Amino acid sequence: MIAGPLYDVFPEIRVISVKSRRRTEFFYMPKGMFLTFMQYFSRGIYVFMTVSESMRRYKGVMVRSVENIEKILYPDGQNPRVFFDINLIQSGIKTLLNADRNRLFIDFEMSMPPFRNYQNFVSEIIQCGMVLTDAQGTVLERVSTFIKPLLFPLLSDRTQKFLHIKQAAIDSGLDYPDFYRMLDGLVRKYRPMIFVWGQNDMIELKKSTETHDLPDITRRLQVIDLLKLHKNYFALKNDLGLFNAYRLYYTEVPLEKQAHDAFEDASVTHEVFEGFRKVCNGEKTVILPSEKGTEPTETVQA
Numbered sequence: 609m610i611a612g613p614l615y616d617v618f619p620e621i622r623v624i625s626v627k628s629r630r631r632t633e634f635f636y637m638p639k640g641m642f643l644t645f646m647q648y649f650s651r652g653i654y655v656f657m658t659v660s661e662s663m664r665r666y667k668g669v670m671v672r673s674v675e676n677i678e679k680i681l682y683p684d685g686q687n688p689r690v691f692f693d694i695n696l697i698q699s700g701i702k703t704l705l706n707a708d709r710n711r712l713f714i715d716f717e718m719s720m721p722p723f724r725n726y727q728n729f730v731s732e733i734i735q736c737g738m739v740l741t742d743a744q745g746t747v748l749e750r751v752s753t754f755i756k757p758l759l760f761p762l763l764s765d766r767t768q769k770f771l772h773i774k775q776a777a778i779d780s781g782l783d784y785p786d787f788y789r790m791l792d793g794l795v796r797k798y799r800p801m802i803f804v805w806g807q808n809d810m811i812e813l814k815k816s817t818e819t820h821d822l823p824d825i826t827r828r829l830q831v832i833d834l835l836k837l838h839k840n841y842f843a844l845k846n847d848l849g850l851f852n853a854y855r856l857y858y859t860e861v862p863l864e865k866q867a868h869d870a871f872e873d874a875s876v877t878h879e880v881f882e883g884f885r886k887v888c889n890g891e892k893t894v895i896l897p898s899e900k901g902t903e904p905t906e907t908v909q910a
Contacts, residue, residue, distance in 0.1 A: 609656065610626060610635070611654065611655070611657075612628040613683075614653045615632055615651060621636075622636060622639060623637070624655070626655060626657075634669050634670065634671045634672075635657065635673070636674065637673075638673075638845055640846070641674060645677055653680060653682055653691075654680070654682070654683055655680055656677070656679040659672045659674050676694070676843045679694065679695075701840065701888060706889070707801065709799070709800065710748070710799060711742075711743075712739070712740050712794065712798070713739040713874045714737070714877075715804070715809060717734055717771055717773075717869070718732060718733055718734060718812055719734050719760060720767040720771075721764060723764075723766055730760070732819070733755050734767070734771075735755065735773065735781075736751065736755060737751065737752050737871030737873060737874035738751040738871075739877075740794060741878065751794075752871035753781060754781030754782070755784055757784075758784060771868050784816065785820060788822055801830050801832055802829045803831075805834050805873070806847075813826055834884070835848060841884075850880065851876065854879060857879070857894060858883065
């Protein structure tokens with residue numbers, strides 16, 4: 609851990625200098641990390657960082673790489689102003705995951721454009737998977753259904769090949785208004801927190817209500833992006849794939865190759881949530897893969 613006042617910033621090469629132990633040291637940051645925290649970087653700000661042990665020459669300067677930012681604050685007498693604190697973020701995420709609420713894990717698969725003549729194509733929800741649990745994690749309902757698209761009722765070859773969905777399955781699926789009423793009924797009955805992996809599903813859900821001239825149901829949902837929580841909790845610089853997240857928590861349970869099935873993805877999202885909650889509660893340890901492709905780093909959460 610390195611801690612000290614920031615002395616200078618070199619944004620063109622993403623390097624900061626910190627006075628530590630009566631000497632000035634230089635530290636390099638990856639682009640994503642630097643852009644996230646650069647708004648706080650000014651002389652006198654105190655930074656607390658985990659950095660690499662080895663040094664290397666970069667742009668004519670001997671630097672160590674910043675692995676994680678732990679805290680950023682401005683020392684203001686007895687009341688320092690804290691701009692960032694990973695411990696507070698992790699505590700907030702733990703509270704959120706342990707909330708005494710029902711939870712709905714949801715995933716959609718969307719239609720895909722054809723290989724040619726796709727200029728006017730609009731993607732539509734064609735499959736939905738949901739897992740509903742109570743606050744203790746007991747599964748209350750499971751839903752797997754196909755949904756008929758309105759604008760392009762015939763699936764493209766690309767969609768059928770990638771998702772392994774046949775036209776006959778879509779033709780026997782729900783009309784979108786029926787699906788909408790089913791989802792609305794679950795939300796009204798159980799008042800769940802909605803957990804998704806990434807933002808795309810809710811973007812598509814909002815778009816689909818507009819397509820069918822229905823009220824925007826997303827405005828009434830408390831949606832939690834589990835991918836974003838992972839990035840914040842573990843201070844990840846890059847997105848983590850859903851199935852890679854599953855492998856973090858269930859190394860002893862092999863997972864078959866991803867089949868791009870909405871119900872399977874909703875079920876995996878549920879399992880990832882449970883594993884993540886155990887880590888946040890100090891009941892489980894995970895080994896995070898290195899984002900640079902080097903050796904993994906062990907993360908133990910208490």
